[in-house]
Amino acid sequence: MNKPNLSKLVISTTFVLALSLSPLVFAHDPAEHGKENLSAAAEKTVTGEIVDMMCYIDHNAIGEEHGKSCGAKCIKNGGPVGIVENGKAYLVVGEHKPMNDQLAEYCGKMVTVKGKAADRGGIAMLENAEIVKK
Numbered sequence: 001m002n003k004p005n006l007s008k009l010v011i012s013t014t015f016v017l018a019l020s021l022s023p024l025v026f027a028h029d030p031a032e033h034g035k036e037n038l039s040a041a042a043e044k045t046v047t048g049e050i051v052d053m054m055c056y057i058d059h060n061a062i063g064e065e066h067g068k069s070c071g072a073k074c075i076k077n078g079g080p081v082g083i084v085e086n087g088k089a090y091l092v093v094g095e096h097k098p099m100n101d102q103l104a105e106y107c108g109k110m111v112t113v114k115g116k117a118a119d120r121g122g123i124a125m126l127e128n129a130e131i132v133k134k
Contacts (some may be wrong), residue, residue, distance in 0.1 A: 006013070044117035046126060048085030050075075050106040055091065056082060068110020075104040083113055090117075091125040099129060105132075 005066045025057045025101055052074035055061035061071065062084065082089050092113060105110075115129030 006097055014031065042117050044126060045112060045114040045132065046083050046090060047084045047110065047112040048083045048090075050103050050109060050111050051082050051089070052107060053080040053082040053089070056084065057122060062108070064108040067106075071084065071107035072104045075100050075107055081107075083111065088124060091123055092124060092129050093127045094130070095128045111121075 020115075049062055050067070050071075051062055052071040054074055055066065055070060078098070078100060081092050081098070081100055084091055092103065092115070094102070112132040113126060113129050114132050115126035118125045118127055
């Protein structure tokens with residue numbers, strides 16, 4: 001492996017690891033920290049494409065073909081899952097746990113998700129998210 005590729009791999013891996021761990025770092029227990037923290041976040045509904053954040057950030061992988069061939073597998077294997085609406089990506093986290101099992105089958109497809117909007121350290125997130133059934 002040549003050095004430019006190794007540097008890119010190290011940078012990408014570090015960023016993906018930070019995204020993967022961010023739900024754990026920022027997760028909060030309303031009983032422990034007070035419910036006002038959770039209620040202060042605005043409820044937001046987002047309709048967009050479900051993406052596996054690793055490939056989306058690393059090489060802008062989107063679309064149904066990527067969702068079938070790679071994205072769903074990455075999400076099922078624990079990679080961070082996101083939703084992209086009008087060019088803005090949101091990390092999607094369930095109620096204090098990942099939503100990978102529920103969202104993997106939708107990778108590369110348009111879905112509506114609602115949750116509490118948060119932005120920490122420049123990362124947009126929907127926490128306590130759920131899929132909106134139509």
